[in-house]
Amino acid sequence: MSKKVLILGGSPRKGGNSDILCDEFRKGAEAAGHTVEKIRLQEKKINYCLACYGCRESGKCVQKDDANEIIDKMQAADVIVLATPVYFYSMSGQMKTFIDRAVAKWTQIVDKEFYFIATAAEHKASMERTMDALYGFTDCLTGAAVKGKIYGEGVYQKGEVKATPAMQEAYRMGQNI
Numbered sequence: 001m002s003k004k005v006l007i008l009g010g011s012p013r014k015g016g017n018s019d020i021l022c023d024e025f026r027k028g029a030e031a032a033g034h035t036v037e038k039i040r041l042q043e044k045k046i047n048y049c050l051a052c053y054g055c056r057e058s059g060k061c062v063q064k065d066d067a068n069e070i071i072d073k074m075q076a077a078d079v080i081v082l083a084t085p086v087y088f089y090s091m092s093g094q095m096k097t098f099i100d101r102a103v104a105k106w107t108q109i110v111d112k113e114f115y116f117i118a119t120a121a122e123h124k125a126s127m128e129r130t131m132d133a134l135y136g137f138t139d140c141l142t143g144a145a146v147k148g149k150i151y152g153e154g155v156y157q158k159g160e161v162k163a164t165p166a167m168q169e170a171y172r173m174g175q176n177i
Contacts, residue, residue, distance in 0.1 A: 002033050002034055002035060003029075003034045003035070003078035003079050003113075003177060004034070004035050004037075004076060004077045004078045004079070005026075005029050005034050005035065005036040005037070005077065005078070005079040005080075005081065005174075005177065006036075006037055006039070006073050006074060006076075006077035006079070006080050006081070007022050007025065007026060007036065007037070007038040007039065007080075007081040007083065008039055008041060008070070008080065008081065008082055008083065008095070008098065009022045009038060009039065009040045009041060009042075009083045009084075010041050010042075010082070010083060010084035010085070010091060010092040010094045010095030010098070011040070011042065011083070011084065011085050011092060011094070012042045012092060012094060013042075013085070013158065014040065014042070015158055015159070016085060016119075016158055017085065017119040017152050017155045017158065017159070017160060017161035018083045018084055018085045018117055018118070018119040018152065018161075019040070019083075020159065020161050020162065020167075021083060021117045021119065021150060021152055021161060021166055021167070021170045022038055022081065022083045022117065022170075023038070024167050024170035024171045024174070025081055025083075025115070025117065025150075025170040025171070025173060025174035026038055026174060027171055027174065028170065028171040028172060028173065028174025028175035028176075029079075029174035029175065029177055030174075031174075031175055032174070032175045032176070032177070034079075034174075034177060036174075037073065039070060039073070041070075041094040041095060041097075041098050042094050044065075044066035044067075044070065045065040045066050046065055046066055046067045046070075046094070046097055046098050046101060047063050047065050047067070047097075047101075048097055048100070048101075049061075049097075049100040049101050049103060050062075050063070055103065055104035055105070059104070059105065059108075060104055060105070061101060061104035063101075067098065067101040067102075067104075068104070070098065071101070071102055071104065071105050071109070072105075074102070074109050074112070075105065075108055075109055077112065078112065078113065079112070079113045079114075079115070079147075079177050080112050080113070080114050080115075081114070081115045081116075081117060082095065082114065082115075082116050082117070082134050082137075083116070083117035083118070084117070084118055084119075084130065084134075085118070085119050085120065086118050086119065086120035086122075086126065086127050086130045089126060089129045089130065090129060090130055090133060091118075091130050091133055091134065096133075099137050102137070106140055106141060107142070109141050109144075110141065110142045110143050110144075111142070111143035111144075112141065112143070112144050112145075113145050113147045113177065114134075114138050114144055114145065114146045114147065115146070115147055115148045115149070115150070115173060115177075116131055116134045116146065116148070116149045116150070117149075117150045117152070117170065118130050118131060118134075118149075118150070118151060118152065119151075119152035119153075119155050119161060119166075120152070120153060120154075120155070121154065121155065121156035122153065122154070123153045123154060124151045124153050126153075127151055127153070131149055147177070148173045150166055150169050150170050150173060151166060152164060152166040153166070
């Protein structure tokens with residue numbers, strides 16, 4: 001059965017290592033017949049959450065930016081991929097800012113399959129806090145199931161991830177959703 005896959009790339013660097021893994025995941029998913037959309041958060045206008053709770057009344061964030069549209073796409077997707085480089089042992093600011101904005105409709109993002117992609121100059125252990133933070137988000141969502149995690153470890157310069165096992169893992173994971 002074909003699924004709708006939404007890939008949210010949190011890298012500020014186009015063509016960076018986590019971005020490359022997103023593309024590889026996408027190739028695998030498309031080869032398996034799934035419909036895939038990739039959004040680079042860096043290319044979108046996403047303001048910080050104001051904690052005004054205006055969304056409680058309308059069910060939509062009061063801010064006029066790209067976050068509402070992306071959250072609507074999350075609701076429509078079957079599979080959501082959250083990808084981020086690891087900076088100072090945590091996710092990128094782009095990813096965290098977007099996750100905070102999901103507060104407007106988090107109760108409506110239900111029964112989704114999630115995959116996490118993280119890249120870092122260090123080894124896998126240095127990415128666990130980032131993975132824990134991503135789990136923290138999905139733990140708040142009803143019926144969310146994390147199906148896989150990809151660690152692009154030991155990569156710093158653009159493109160270094162291409163020489164790691166994470167490339168094949170990303171393709172296979174995308175293919176097997």
